[in-house]
Amino acid sequence: MNAFCPSCDKTVEVKDLTERCPLCHRTVLGGPQAPAAPAGNKRRNVAIAGVAIVAIGAGVAWWTCGGCCSKKPAAAGAAATAPSGESMSARLTKAGLAGDAAVAPGTPDEAMKKAAAAAKDGPALAAYVKSLAVPGKLQLQPTTQRRGHPALATAKLFGEVVAGTARPVHAVEAAFLVAALAQARGETVSFLTDAGGIQSPLLLSKTRVAVKLADGTVIEPFATGAMLKPQAISTEQATAWWLVLRAHANRMTFDFKAANADLAAADAIWPGHAIVAFARGVAQLDQGLIDQGLPTCEAALAKEDDPLARLSLVQMALQLDQPVKAWTLAEQVLKSQPELPEAHLAIGVLNLQRSVTAPDTQKPGLLAEAKKELEKAKQLDPKVVGVNAALAQLLMQQKDMDGAEKLLQEAAAQKDPDAALLLSEILRGKGKSEEALKVLQTAGATVEDERVAVAMAQNQMALKKTDDAMATVDAAIKANPASRQLMMVRAELLRASGKLEEAAAALKPLTESGPDAERARLLQAQLYLQNHDVEKALALLEPALKAKPTDRETMMLLLIAYAVGEQGEKADALATTAISQKVLTAMDVAGVWLQVQQPDRAQKLLEGLMTAETPDADQVTLLAMLYAASGKKDEALKLRDRMAKKAGDKGAAIKDSVDKGLAAAEAEMARVKAAQDAAGKQP
Numbered sequence: 001m002n003a004f005c006p007s008c009d010k011t012v013e014v015k016d017l018t019e020r021c022p023l024c025h026r027t028v029l030g031g032p033q034a035p036a037a038p039a040g041n042k043r044r045n046v047a048i049a050g051v052a053i054v055a056i057g058a059g060v061a062w063w064t065c066g067g068c069c070s071k072k073p074a075a076a077g078a079a080a081t082a083p084s085g086e087s088m089s090a091r092l093t094k095a096g097l098a099g100d101a102a103v104a105p106g107t108p109d110e111a112m113k114k115a116a117a118a119a120k121d122g123p124a125l126a127a128y129v130k131s132l133a134v135p136g137k138l139q140l141q142p143t144t145q146r147r148g149h150p151a152l153a154t155a156k157l158f159g160e161v162v163a164g165t166a167r168p169v170h171a172v173e174a175a176f177l178v179a180a181l182a183q184a185r186g187e188t189v190s191f192l193t194d195a196g197g198i199q200s201p202l203l204l205s206k207t208r209v210a211v212k213l214a215d216g217t218v219i220e221p222f223a224t225g226a227m228l229k230p231q232a233i234s235t236e237q238a239t240a241w242w243l244v245l246r247a248h249a250n251r252m253t254f255d256f257k258a259a260n261a262d263l264a265a266a267d268a269i270w271p272g273h274a275i276v277a278f279a280r281g282v283a284q285l286d287q288g289l290i291d292q293g294l295p296t297c298e299a300a301l302a303k304e305d306d307p308l309a310r311l312s313l314v315q316m317a318l319q320l321d322q323p324v325k326a327w328t329l330a331e332q333v334l335k336s337q338p339e340l341p342e343a344h345l346a347i348g349v350l351n352l353q354r355s356v357t358a359p360d361t362q363k364p365g366l367l368a369e370a371k372k373e374l375e376k377a378k379q380l381d382p383k384v385v386g387v388n389a390a391l392a393q394l395l396m397q398q399k400d401m402d403g404a405e406k407l408l409q410e411a412a413a414q415k416d417p418d419a420a421l422l423l424s425e426i427l428r429g430k431g432k433s434e435e436a437l438k439v440l441q442t443a444g445a446t447v448e449d450e451r452v453a454v455a456m457a458q459n460q461m462a463l464k465k466t467d468d469a470m471a472t473v474d475a476a477i478k479a480n481p482a483s484r485q486l487m488m489v490r491a492e493l494l495r496a497s498g499k500l501e502e503a504a505a506a507l508k509p510l511t512e513s514g515p516d517a518e519r520a521r522l523l524q525a526q527l528y529l530q531n532h533d534v535e536k537a538l539a540l541l542e543p544a545l546k547a548k549p550t551d552r553e554t555m556m557l558l559l560i561a562y563a564v565g566e567q568g569e570k571a572d573a574l575a576t577t578a579i580s581q582k583v584l585t586a587m588d589v590a591g592v593w594l595q596v597q598q599p600d601r602a603q604k605l606l607e608g609l610m611t612a613e614t615p616d617a618d619q620v621t622l623l624a625m626l627y628a629a630s631g632k633k634d635e636a637l638k639l640r641d642r643m644a645k646k647a648g649d650k651g652a653a654i655k656d657s658v659d660k661g662l663a664a665a666e667a668e669m670a671r672v673k674a675a676q677d678a679a680g681k682q683p
Helices: 046-058 088-094 110-117 122-132 154-163 171-184 235-252 256-269 274-286 290-303 307-319 323-335 340-357 363-380 387-397 402-412 415-430 433-442 450-462 468-477 485-498 500-512 517-529 534-547 552-564 566-581 585-597 599-609 617-629 633-646 646-682
Strands: 003-007 009-015 187-194 209-213 230-233
Touching: 009 235, 088 256, 110 154, 110 171, 122 171, 154 171, 171 187, 171 209, 171 235, 187 235, 235 256, 235 274, 256 274, 274 290, 274 552, 290 307, 307 323, 307 340, 307 402, 307 566, 323 340, 340 363, 340 387, 363 387, 387 415, 402 433, 415 433, 415 450, 433 450, 450 468, 450 485, 468 485, 485 500, 485 517, 517 534, 517 552, 534 552, 552 566, 552 585, 566 585, 566 599, 585 599, 585 617, 599 617, 617 633, 633 646
Parallel strands: none
Antiparallel strands: 003 009, 187 209, 187 230
């Protein structure tokens, strides 16, 4: 039977629940310490996992960053008192920032002063700000999209807003723009946030920030209604939020030095608050410091609870293949916020994932539980992001493809981006890429969402519209200049178009830093090899193998580079090392030699293996095929009989394998000869 071991975080096979785990031998699987176990093991269906991450993270804009209004917001005077007359820019400089980074948010320039002068009073200024809050100008960052652009100085942001070239911003950036316009008129301003409803003190995606003028006018550019419980916050607190936001923008481009400098300044301006600690933990996770990052985030949550931030950790735990932690975090949120739709969504998606690898007897129960939670999420908020895609995945699990497609069609028509993306994927799989593109367009999806851009490019490539695909990706990169996924897709498009050198160049920004830099360097090396630029490939591969001496892919690529670069001694030495260290098998190495069209080297390697006490059928078969291909079929048959006799009771299997291999080799040689004869007869 299957049982779950909480120590190993795996499902294991045991006779009964009185046994200890056969892997770690620490846990009695039926004992009181065993938690409720996820059915199945850690392996997950890729399609289901993808929707799970979207669904759980969508409501909190998995771009996890800075603070928002708390149910227990800090009082306006909570920050350290500034020395008399000391500007915020001076305080930022004292906190370690320099140059443009030390310019305080809300600092107006001459253009802002000129624009503000035209407003005769507070209501007139509010009307002017409202006129700016239109598409292409002052826009709110969607919670369904990952932000890939920087946080600009207020004056520069205003210049782009006026020009109609501004990228979406978070509420705190817009608030500082309003404050700068008001202060340019000589107004005294204060900041407000909302302490009502379910708030998210650690996530900027849910922040509401308004500016209050001395005459009582309240200006909130993105407001859809009055604040439930307006709460004054200090300029220091608002500035700390802005710095945390900029830190997240910096970490998205893997500029962790700048990100950490911003976080240190935020801590100096508004000391000891959980928002900075949580942001620091997220930055640590981005750097691969898992053992530091998750505990840092969890410590911040212990200091100031934030259900949406906790749900963002559910997604991180899934990405780190820690399903038990993900489950625990989601249940904590549901217990504390039973009416939060995103919590029900998370539990529903986790049950959906568990059903993928669960035994058949458990699948119906898990799917029923998933359906209950997903429908509860939709009941609480019909527009909760990701729920329709998750419900469609549930129907697909139940083999109701028509029902899933109908649900997605209806949701996509209601401008649900996740539903549109999943439907697009299904249609592309059916060879209906033209319909898939129309679905994305109908749903109002734009290339500003990198997921949409990738889906559009994939469909355009399927339609052999390479130029359109490249235009889509280029437009998306312009909107998301820090998107590594888009850069990778662009390189693949160039490779598919035969532009190998350009493709390698396109990967260069990815090779310099970031969690996938090593992978990007290997892809770049492959491109160089395809382009017959062995020296450039070696310049990447030799240091890579030195850094990770037992990396399988690096070894194989380096073997190819040595072989095609006519460095036979190095190739043979590396092959010997790879086999002795069991990084590569002899068949792996022989396959490399055949790939680079060096059958003599493969033959020599295999002949050396024929002295083994127990012959390997695959090795014997490949060697026999090589003999036959070089016109030595008699030698191949002698090898077959000799190795079959040596193998004893396994000899018949070796004979059968060799005979099939020789037949396949002869058929291939006949096909090649016929093709050559046909080509020779052509005029």
